[in-house]
Amino acid sequence: MNLDLQFMAETFIDVLHGIPVTFQIVIVTLLVSAPLGFLMTVTKLGDGRIGRRAAAAYVSFVRGTPVVLQILFLYSLLPTLLNYLIKEVCGLSYNIFTVNPILYAYVVFILNTTAVLSEVFRSALLTVNKGQMEAALSIGMNRFQAYVRIIIPQALTAALPNICNTTVNLLKSTSLAFMMTVKDVTAIAKIDASFGYNYLEAYLVIFFIYILLCSLVQGVFHLTERAAAAYKKPASVRNARRVFS
Amino acid sequence: MLKVENIKKSFGDNQVLQGVDIEVNKGDIVVILGPSGSGKTTLLRCLNFLEKADQGTMTFDDINTRLHGASKQVIAKVRKKTAFVFQNYNLFQNKTALQNVMEGLVIARKVPKAEAKERAKKALDKVGLADRYDYYPSQLSGGQQQRVGIARAIAVNPDVLIFDEPTSALDPELIGEVLAVMKKLANEGATMIIVTHEMTFAQEVASKVVFMDGGVIVEQGSAKQIFTAPKEERTAQFLRRVLKDYDYVI
Ligand SMILES: Nc1ncnc2c1ncn2[C@@H]1O[C@H](COP(=O)(O)OP(=O)(O)OP(=O)(O)O)[C@@H](O)[C@H]1O
Numbered sequence: 456m457n458l459d460l461q462f463m464a465e466t467f468i469d470v471l472h473g474i475p476v477t478f479q480i481v482i483v484t485l486l487v488s489a490p491l492g493f494l495m496t497v498t499k500l501g502d503g504r505i506g507r508r509a510a511a512a513y514v515s516f517v518r519g520t521p522v523v524l525q526i527l528f529l530y531s532l533l534p535t536l537l538n539y540l541i542k543e544v545c546g547l548s549y550n551i552f553t554v555n556p557i558l559y560a561y562v563v564f565i566l567n568t569t570a571v572l573s574e575v576f577r578s579a580l581l582t583v584n585k586g587q588m589e590a591a592l593s594i595g596m597n598r599f600q601a602y603v604r605i606i607i608p609q610a611l612t613a614a615l616p617n618i619c620n621t622t623v624n625l626l627k628s629t630s631l632a633f634m635m636t637v638k639d640v641t642a643i644a645k646i647d648a649s650f651g652y653n654y655l656e657a658y659l660v661i662f663f664i665y666i667l668l669c670s671l672v673q674g675v676f677h678l679t680e681r682a683a684a685a686y687k688k689p690a691s692v693r694n695a696r697r698v699f700s
Numbered sequence: 701m702l703k704v705e706n707i708k709k710s711f712g713d714n715q716v717l718q719g720v721d722i723e724v725n726k727g728d729i730v731v732i733l734g735p736s737g738s739g740k741t742t743l744l745r746c747l748n749f750l751e752k753a754d755q756g757t758m759t760f761d762d763i764n765t766r767l768h769g770a771s772k773q774v775i776a777k778v779r780k781k782t783a784f785v786f787q788n789y790n791l792f793q794n795k796t797a798l799q800n801v802m803e804g805l806v807i808a809r810k811v812p813k814a815e816a817k818e819r820a821k822k823a824l825d826k827v828g829l830a831d832r833y834d835y836y837p838s839q840l841s842g843g844q845q846q847r848v849g850i851a852r853a854i855a856v857n858p859d860v861l862i863f864d865e866p867t868s869a870l871d872p873e874l875i876g877e878v879l880a881v882m883k884k885l886a887n888e889g890a891t892m893i894i895v896t897h898e899m900t901f902a903q904e905v906a907s908k909v910v911f912m913d914g915g916v917i918v919e920q921g922s923a924k925q926i927f928t929a930p931k932e933e934r935t936a937q938f939l940r941r942v943l944k945d946y947d948y949v950i
């Protein structure tokens with residue numbers, strides 16, 4: 456088996472142009488999903504029964520169906536549906552089929568990531584014992600202040616490893632965006648490969664690229680975790696044991 | 701100064717407080733004794749609205765309110781006049797000792813930061829932690845953590861300090877340092893309500909001892925009267941049992 460190294464080198468350069476698109480999907484998705492996911496967490500932990508049920512149903516639906524299927528479904532449904540709405544309901548002449556397909560990618564990944572993050576945030580909030588909330592109230596802080604200053608910072612620290620996982624998973628699943636004709640890393644590799652049927656080489660190249668990108672994300676999170684968890688690091692035992700005399 | 705009447709509180713079918721009255725005057729050290737499950741913690745929590753009583757009224761200086769359905773403003777006012785020291789310290793884990801103490805000043809009372817820092821340092825100095833300002837709770841011993849808890853409470857200059865078994869989560873050798881701080885506060889004229897199982901300490905500092913059992917106050921009086929000549933058989937029984945079980949710390 457001979458690998459076409461020349462082709463691999465060219466593909467590598469080509470594929471680098473897809474990285475901004477890949478990261479764009481990841482970052483936009485996270486920026487939108489984080490607040491939405493947090494809202495959903497609040498709904499889940501709240502008193503409203505209907506809200507709780509709806510949130511639970513949403514999460515189990517999104518997490519219980521394959522992303523590929525969601526993409527196929529949304530990508531056949533959304534454009535047609537939007538086209539119908541624009542043409543028939545609003546009477547406008549905008550051609551929905553020319554819209555940047557990355558928007559559909561956003562929709563799919565935001566739907567998924569919101570569900571995942573809502574679970575991540577929920578379990579993280581529950582790791583902060585409620586005594587600290589009571590202590591905050593007892594010295595005159597209100598609930599909002601206690602959440603912002605005491606509870607959420609600790610919950611976020613606890614959630615960082617899971618947020619890292621979520622981000623890495625998201626990064627990997629952006630490779631499905633080619634199904635919606637988004638020109639991300641995977642799509643570019645496939646296009647390059649299709650001319651000379653060098654699929655194997657192209658896939659090897661993007662394997663490497665994805666490993667690199669994922670390691671990068673994990674590295675960034677690792678540093679963040681270390682900085683955020685400074686308050687958990689016990690001083691030397693001797694210090695901690697020295698008692699007031 | 702503080703007078704609460706006819707507090708009732710149930711958890712489901714379990715009537716934990718069945719009409720409790722309590723009165724605290726300026727400078728009083730009220731010690732509440734009672735067996736486990738008698739409702740002591742619940743009573744303290746109701747005073748601070750951490751728990752919502754089902755019934756009862758409160759008069760606290762110029763505040764007059766029902767305990768049930770008190771408005772947010774009234775609750776906030778009461779909380780600013782009281783401070784709570786918890787059995788499990790409940791320190792803010794993401795804040796240093798100094799930040800723990802400053803939080804109530806800067807955030808809740810809008811004290812300017814520089815002034816808050818001075819007051820917080822003073823409070824920490826008072827509890828003997830002048831060399832621990834920048835330590836996180838995870839870097840402090842239990843006794844030190846509880847003293848930060850006390851500093852956090854006294855820094856906001858509350859009219860009443862509420863202690864719920866402040867030493868019962870501590871190793872025996874660390875209890876003394878916390879009780880010493882509390883004694884110091886008592887001698888300086890602080891007004892305190894204390895639930896404790898430290899009988900020797902109770903006898904020494906209490907200006908009034910309240911004995912609770914089964915959600916009611918069985919008897920109350922001076923430390924001397926309760927400890928040496930209890931009127932009620934239940935009180936006597938309880939004291940015989942705990943004085944036998946508990947080690948003397950001070
Ligand atoms: N949040 C709650 N939900 C249900 N029941 C509760 C709750 N808090 C307390 N109780 C019940 O109320 C009763 C009194 O509890 P409380 O904690 O006030 O007793 P205590 O006198 O402080 O006891 P201890 O000395 O063990 O601390 C107990 O039977 C307890 O099970």
Ligand SMILES: [Mg+2]
Nearest residue numbers: 740741742865
């Ligand atoms: Mg208790």
